[in-house]
Amino acid sequence: MLLKNSSSNFFWALFDRGGMLLMQFIALIYLSHLVSPYDFGLIAILSIFINLSNVLIDSGMMGALIKKKYVENIDYNTFFTYNLFFSVLIYLILFFSAPLIANFYHIPSIILYIRILSLAIVINAFGLVQTVKLTRDLQFKTQAIITISSQILSVLLSIVIAKMGYGIWSLIALQLLHFFFSALFLSIVNKFRLSIQFSRESFKEQFSFGGPLLISNILMIINNNIYSSIIGKYYNAKDAGYFYQSNKLQNTPVGIVSAVIDKVSFTMLSKAKDLKEMITVGHDLYKYLYFVIIPIFVYFNEISEDFFIFIFGNKWIISAPIFKILCYAIIPLIIKILNRSLLKAHGETKIILALEFAITTVGLTLLIFVVSKGLHWIAYSIVLNSIIIAILSSFFVKIKLEYGMLSQFSIIVRPLILSVLSLIIVDSLFCWINLDSLIEGILKFIFYFIFIIIFNIKFLKKMLIK
Template sequence: MTSKESIINSFIWVSVERISTIGLLFIGTIVLAHFLSPSAFGLVGILTIFTAISMMLIDSGMGGSLIKEKNVSESDYSTLFIYNVGISIIIYLILYFSSGYVAELYCLPELKDLLRILSLTIIFNAVSIVQRIKLTRSFDFKVMCIITVISMLFAILISILLAYKGFGVWALIMQQVLQSLFNSLFYFIYVRFIPSFVFDRKSFRKHFAFGANLMCATLINTVNTNISSSIIGKFFSLQQTGFFAQSNKLYTMPTNIVSSIVDKAVFPILSKKNDLNEIISTISMLSRNIYLITFPLFSIVIVLSSPIIVTFLGDEWQEAAWILSILCCGGIPLVVKLMLRNALKTLGETYCIFKCEFICFIIGLVILLVSASISFRAIIWGVVCNNIILMIAFMIAISNLSFASKY
């Protein structure tokens, strides 16, 4: 199979996976929104940042390094497995014993048990990272698609049943926990990976060195993306937090599809190429096609946010319409930033990514804190401003890189 054919085949299956999972998630959200109150979604929104940050700390960018590597030994896989599982257990214990302090911080006692159960997803996801890397290296995206879709379908159906039976916010928590559990089980069934429990320090240093900058950059980006819900949950009502969490989930769906397609389908292939012009040409072609789809989509949602929210979620969620409309204004620069970031990642410029993310995080944090002292609406516009700043930062980085390559 040629490189072009590999990209097209990978692109198709990853697209099917993401569109299917986003579609299932969207349908599940619609059904659950009719059984659960905005406050239930607000509780989960507050906790999202804790599990999101934890997941970023587990892989440390080493997975990307193994995907990029031409020859990977079993000791490399074993080293990554031991590191992932070990770190995930440590992080889970930290979250478990600090959950009481989190509940006290937000004056919401129920957060204690919710965080302890939700954090199990960290361990479940950690034990299957090696299997996902093996399938990615062999470009077996069809199997990954089937596993992901089936896992999400089972998890959503069970969560809807729990919501119908009156379990409230626990339906949302169990959806995430069960999805990660099913994923891990199916990956273990299909990929017969048995770790040798050999920890190769040389291998660890090599792959950790590659992923360190990328891990820090991704960690900062994760905090930057999820901190708004936690700040809103602290200074505003739980209902407003729920409105924001749902609107944020809806507007990031297109960007999540783009991110997964590029990371899973395109990066493994282009990262092994040495021709800079071919890499840039392929990324430019993909970017144009993605922009043609996402830009009109965001524009439509901006104009029709109110009927979309009322039609799919119900009258109770009417207030989320203006939030979704504003957030979608920041969706366009977010997609541009995402494509530029992946271009830098493919070119191996992980330190450049880290610098951009770090500078923008500081600026974004200032914007968030200032806007939080003004109003709830100001926070929403602050998210849009932050996305625009991120886009500009990555544009400058790409421009400087292009200029440097010429001279």
Template sequence: MIENNQLKKDTTKGIFWTFVDFFSSQGIKFIIQLLLTRILLPEHFGLIGMILIVVAISQSIVNSGMQNALIREQNSTQVDYSTVFYFNLFVSIVIYGVVFIFAPIISAFYDEPILKELLRVLGLIIIINAFGIVQRTILTKKINFKTQTLINIISTVFSGVTAVILALVGLGVWSLVVQNVMGQLIQTILLSLHNRWKPSFIFSVSSFKRLFGFGWRLLVSGLIDTTYKNIYNIIIGRTYSTTVLGYYTQATMLRDIASNSITLAVQKVTYPVLSKIQDKEKQLLNGYRTIIKNSVFVTFPLMIGLAAIANNLIPFLFGENWKGTVPYFQILCLAGMLYPLQAINLNILQVKGRSDLFLRLEIIKKIIGVCLIIFVVVLKLGMIWLVWTLVISSISSLFINTYFSGRLINYPIKSQFLDIIKTFISAAIMGILVFFIGLRLNFLLDIYILILQILFGCVVFIGLSIILKSYELYNFTKYIKNFAKK
């Protein structure tokens, strides 16, 4: 009983600080982004979008799945940490060298000469990140998200303010590059100063084989997932224009602030927590169901609500020049509302040590996604249908993840569906009503329409949750009260 209470305490504390991170670090990042969109042009964001795939793929290779392998280990040693550190550092240097050499070719592919220098500078993130992976892993294993939150806030503020200043003096796209590099550098420095962990001069082959044996499948899975998520940037940047890509990347950014931030917060906390009870089947299932139900209670109304108010939200936040972002953002919100469910289901595969199944499912899901993309591109159905493939792919991925993870802990698709259906119905009805309210109030200023839509949406969702006797509403209010007391 003492162990269970401690686990609940650690979980609650971890979720609290990750959500503090969401509302502070991500909130600050969002404000910075708003300022930058008022200063810079859509094509500036489009240029960054063209090369972020290279950095993202490189980051996946550097991580190599070893971070999750370390987190899953019950008793990681200094030898384990040092081995992972040196391996990551070596790989990062090699990868950056490849990026540096191929930068001119990538620049020529997009017919954008400036990309060569942008990529060579932005690519420094790869090496910087290698120094911070083990540091962050140590804090994650301790379920210490308070420190990570504070570090994220500090790095976001300093890098964001610097980017705004550089944008104001006319550095354009370079301000975005500096923002990304500086943010990662500050995080790595602060993590190192806090942990005071230093690698020993040792590299254990046996330790590497054990950790990489689990992590290499996650590495390949991560590469597939990262490539697939960023392939849209390649297609849009090559087929359309930097402006259209700027609209799409901005829509993705706004969606990610809401959806991916919550997904990463829940995933980051639940993985080490569930790993601690991986051999306690009943406790694992109960904890897992609670996480699922409480997560969708936040993400479903949030993402559907954002899609419903997008027509007024985007021009109000970014200005009239960014109206082209609206349809992409609305579609991406529908796809993003399912991301937390996918991530939590995938966590179970890792907790149970099934990285082999994790990889196989990743391949199957991405084959489906690529087929959808090819179908749209070959038939020249246009940009909107290209974005819709993300929704279709997200739905199919959810069913695949849910089916296989459910088999591992006796939590089938039907049970998961029944656990979330009340929340979905409440959120869907709320979204439809909020959307039509916005159309009816088009004679008002955007800010007044938004305020009325948000207030009306909150009242409708809470009211429907009460009518449908949603237990998650009780949990949510209880968490809020506990956090307020703290």
């Protein structure tokens, strides 16, 4: 029943995150031709501070409110009051510490940029509770419309700013305007009104669930953003920009999957009656997800380097091989995301914290060994880290949820083998034919997915029946 009811929610959650990332992707392509790698590098350096601040404001309590069976107005208002006051505090800290950050990177211009960009933290605080309310009510369609509308407006305005020659300010505007329009539309559409109220009991209850998630999310942000920041320190802002662009594009498909899982899978799994039903729903759900995701990413990895140069141009050619390396991390990252959702739905926030601690520890350890060897070695360290954590997360799911690793990997191995086999067959067919590169690419794409469908025809029939 849960699986059937989730189909519409999955579509709108996918449209929400997918549409937003698609708009960001379009903006990324367009702005990359107007803005220098150096300016992108400055944004990459600053991103860790902004992302960490937003995680601190959330404090993992969004998940607590979504999971809680009965939520009263005082719970929402407590979360809102905490968000508002803490976001202002963090903004003031960043405002006054901006000169120290600039001295650390030896880039004086960062002072003004971080003081303006940090306003996004305060603006974002006005939309978090509204998002929780819509998520609890399973109003994914409303969220999707708000997200896409705000993203379209922010992208269009940032492109206008870039066309006027303002460079990095277009990238800053892209983030600020998205948070502004999103918070504005959420307040208009959602009739739920907030007020300044605070309950210690409610805060303790929310934080008891969200506390471990807060620390795990902090570790996740550090792990995702530390590379560009370190590169900006030990190399230069331009190299940070090259790496940031590769990482940003690689994170686009991962971000889509992650958002769908967090918004829909977690919500639906949390509503399961017991552990047995949760595992059953999760297994069936993930089987379908892997069927769609793995063939796409196997093919995407094959064409990744040429694809990168095609959309960004020779100006970013240094980023292309880095992007290809990072693409090997996509499937392990998705395995980790899906396992994290299961653990979160079962309330295993301490295990999630342990996983994020392991990711950060292993990642930083590998980074220490490879940072002096160049950008390619740093990219390979990310791939190795993602594989280690995918296996470790599956092990924790087995121990805590009694969901065997054999059952977990059985729904991964089949689509992976068939995808690789389809790719080998297609490459073998076209190695004897001399065609224009564009026509060959289109035909390879068509034949690859024809073979995927043929190999999975029985599975498709079962899926359509369900």
